Amino acid sequence: MDRIYMDNAATTGTDARVLEKMLPYFTAVYGNASSIHSFGREARKAVENARRQVAAAIGANPNEIYFTAGGSESDNFALKGAFDSRKGKGFHLITSAVEHHAILHTAEYLEKRGARVTYLPVDEFGRVSVGDVKNAIADDTRLISVMLANNEVGTLEPVKEIGKLTKERGILFHTDAVQAIGAVPVDVNEIGCDMLSLSGHKFHGPKGVGAIYIRSGVRLENLIHGGAQERGKRAGTENVPAIVGLGEAITLAVSEMPEISARIAKMRDRLIGEILRNIPETRLNGHPTERLPGNVNISFEGIEGEALLLSLDLQGIAGSSGSACTSGSLDPSHVLLAMGLRHETAHGSLRLSLGRDNTEEEVTKVLAALDVIVKRLRAMSPIWNCRRA
Numbered sequence: 322m323d324r325i326y327m328d329n330a331a332t333t334g335t336d337a338r339v340l341e342k343m344l345p346y347f348t349a350v351y352g353n354a355s356s357i358h359s360f361g362r363e364a365r366k367a368v369e370n371a372r373r374q375v376a377a378a379i380g381a382n383p384n385e386i387y388f389t390a391g392g393s394e395s396d397n398f399a400l401k402g403a404f405d406s407r408k409g410k411g412f413h414l415i416t417s418a419v420e421h422h423a424i425l426h427t428a429e430y431l432e433k434r435g436a437r438v439t440y441l442p443v444d445e446f447g448r449v450s451v452g453d454v455k456n457a458i459a460d461d462t463r464l465i466s467v468m469l470a471n472n473e474v475g476t477l478e479p480v481k482e483i484g485k486l487t488k489e490r491g492i493l494f495h496t497d498a499v500q501a502i503g504a505v506p507v508d509v510n511e512i513g514c515d516m517l518s519l520s521g522h523k524f525h526g527p528k529g530v531g532a533i534y535i536r537s538g539v540r541l542e543n544l545i546h547g548g549a550q551e552r553g554k555r556a557g558t559e560n561v562p563a564i565v566g567l568g569e570a571i572t573l574a575v576s577e578m579p580e581i582s583a584r585i586a587k588m589r590d591r592l593i594g595e596i597l598r599n600i601p602e603t604r605l606n607g608h609p610t611e612r613l614p615g616n617v618n619i620s621f622e623g624i625e626g627e628a629l630l631l632s633l634d635l636q637g638i639a640g641s642s643g644s645a646c647t648s649g650s651l652d653p654s655h656v657l658l659a660m661g662l663r664h665e666t667a668h669g670s671l672r673l674s675l676g677r678d679n680t681e682e683e684v685t686k687v688l689a690a691l692d693v694i695v696k697r698l699r700a701m702s703p704i705w706n707c708r709r710a
């Protein structure tokens with residue numbers, strides 16, 4: 322059975338061209354990038370080349386890029402680093418209710434350490450209001466962290482407006498751009514952010530490697546202490562193969578974005594259009610237009626998201642649901658609840674995240690499978706049948 326992968330927001334496969342660039346750095350070029358001999362210098366050259374690639378992809382200077390072990394570490398570094406270097410005179414953090422857990426759980430941790438945190442609400446489309454950001458700013462506001470694009474519902478946040486505001490007020494601005502790289506244009510100066518997180522495995526790079534952009538002149542306390550790697554800001558022997566892969570992947574992702582995003586958006590619109598038209602009592606979650614090209618998030622009334630996922634999986638179709646089943650709980654998604662969905666509606670949601678390897682033929686197959694599965698699950702659902710009666 323040919324399987325269909327529509328869970329590209331969770332992770333993507335490493336591009337063969339990326340892997341090819343990485344391979345020599347596992348074997349032939351294994352030097353420690355901090356060593357001064359020729360083995361070390363070869364590795365150093367590769368790391369600095371990747372740093373230039375990452376910088377070029379987001380409009381930064383290479384000396385503003387620090388490699389990390391992924392999006393979660395970059396998010397932790399931004400928040401904890403800002404807190405640890407500024408907590409003296411009170412620390413107010415403004416973030417949104419729809420952030421990734423790498424931000425939300427870090428914010429909760431900082432609350433335990435004495436930070437004051439405002440979790441901004443969002444509208445029915447999952448968007449933060451710039452007016453709310455403005456109103457939340459107080460004398461002790463040190464950091465604002467709002468994501469560029471939401472990983473569950475694909476909504477693009479008004480980061481440029483927030484960037485303008487924070488610049489006027491002299492407040493640090495961090496954005497989690499993990500979902501945005503390779504999907505929409507990302508330029509740190511256009512956004513006006515001071516810090517930005519990105520992660521290799523979300524754009525066909527390897528897992529376990531990411532980067533944080535830190536605007537030149539911004540002080541951040543270290544997250545990981547030890548050796549002097551990454552100009553003293555992030556200790557630990559560099560993961561050279563992964564860093565090489567990150568650099569190559571972001572270069573490819575950004576150069577191929579116009580063509581791929583347009584193709585993916587067409588499939589997204591077809592999926593959304595046909596599901597809403599052909600299956601009754603469905604609704605689109607997230608913004609109708611200001612959304613990632615690959616994100617489809619739909620609620621099906623009377624359906625358990627988990628049951629829908631398992632039925633799709635039996636047919637070789639990989640999607641994801643709004644429930645945080647991975648954390649062992651069946652709590653509905655914090656993002657959908659923040660958007661005002663009822664618990665039952667949030668439970669019956671499905672995310673299909675398209676990637677560059679998806680085809681129109683696969684979209685046709687998924688649409689057909691959904692039609693049959695939703696009818697069958699609803700026929701078995703007591704809630705659905707009560708409501709009908």
Ligand SMILES: *Cc1c(COP(=O)(O)O)cnc(C)c1O
Nearest residue numbers: 391392393421423472499500520
């Ligand atoms: C995946 C993701 C992360 C975490 O990145 P990892 O590299 O998996 O740690 C953070 N934020 C967003 C928005 C994500 O989608």
